[in-house]
Each structure stands twice: as structure tokens, then as C-alpha cells.
Amino acid sequence: MNSAEILGEIEKQGKRIKDFDRRVSIDFIAESVEHVVAVGPQHGLPSIDTDEISFERLPSTWLLCGVAAARATRMAGENRKAKSSDNHDRLHASAGAYFDVLVTDDVEFRQTLALIPELPFEACSSAVFKSRLSAP
Numbered sequence: 674m675n676s677a678e679i680l681g682e683i684e685k686q687g688k689r690i691k692d693f694d695r696r697v698s699i700d701f702i703a704e705s706v707e708h709v710v711a712v713g714p715q716h717g718l719p720s721i722d723t724d725e726i727s728f729e730r731l732p733s734t735w736l737l738c739g740v741a742a743a744r745a746t747r748m749a750g751e752n753r754k755a756k757s758s759d760n761h762d763r764l765h766a767s768a769g770a771y772f773d774v775l776v777t778d779d780v781e782f783r784q785t786l787a788l789i790p791e792l793p794f795e796a797c798s799s800a801v802f803k804s805r806l807s808a809p
Contacts, residue, residue, distance in 0.1 A: 697742045697788050705738035706731060732770030732793070740766040743788035747781070769794040776802045 703726060710721045710731070721730070728735045740763045747753060762782050766789075769775060775796045777783060786796045 695746050695788060696790060697739060697746055699790050701742055702735060702739045702789075705742060706734050709734055709738065728770075728791075728793075733767040736769050736789075736793075737763055737767040739789040739792075740785065743785045746788055747785050774802065 706726050707723055710723070710726060714720050744755075744759055744762070748755065758779075762779070762785070765775060765777075766786060770793050773794055775786070775794055776799055777796060778799050783796045783798070786792060
């Protein structure tokens with residue numbers, strides 16, 4: 674079944690793609706990281722055995738692939754377009770192994786991050802962050 678047929682079946686049920694809970698799987702992220710690692714030596718990066726690929730070994734690459742997959746998932750079936758800020762979002766998220774909280778008022782970005790399994794940081798709005806800072 675191709676994507677058009679799947680979307681057609683969903684519409685027959687009177688639903689939209691965004692009515693379904695969507696997530697990005699850890700396996701999909703791992704496959705994406707494997708692809709990045711495989712082409713890395715062509716760009717001057719070191720060769721890494723696939724059995725060494727993990728979040729712990731390549732946290733920024735893992736998060737970069739995770740947020741790219743999550744953004745594609747958010748765009749799929751909802752007629753969303755890529756935004757010029759998407760690349761900045763990916764770069765901010767890829768550093769997420771090195772901080773605990775990412776503060777952003779971009780609701781779409783927070784919803785995108787929510788699709789990534791085992792996200793190592795929390796994403797919150799500036800209002801939520803401010804209230805935490807002012808709490809006793």
C-alpha cells in the first residue's frame with residue numbers, strides 16, 4: 674500500500690493523519706545515524722563500526738537524526754512546509770545531550786521534540802521556565 678492509499682483509508686474513516694499518535698522509533702533513528710556514519714569517511718570523518726553506534730557514542734548525531742525524523746513526521750500528511758528555521762532547530766536539538774532544558778516559545782518545535790523517544794532534555798516555554806526560576 675502506498676502513502677496515497679494509506680491517506681485515502683484514513684480519510685474513509687473520517688480521520689486525519691494528525692489524529693493518530695505519531696512517534697519516531699529508536700530503530701529509525703539508529704538507521705539514520707548508521708547512514709550518516711557510513712558516508713562520513715567520504716567527508717573526512719573517521720570510520721565507525723556499526724556495532725559502536727549508540728546515543729552514548731554519537732549523541733549529537735543521534736539527536737540531529739532524531740529531530741530531522743520528527744520534523745518530517747510532523748510535516749507528513751499535514752501539508753506543512755519546511756521552514757527556514759528548521760535547520761537552526763535541528764542544530765539546537767543536536768546539542769541536547771549537553772543541557773537539561775531547552776527554552777523555546779516555538780510551539781511547533783516543542784511538539785516536534787515530543788516525538789523523539791528518550792529525549793535527554795526537557796523543552797519548555799519561556800513562561801514555564803520563568804515560573805520555575807521565580808518559584809521558592
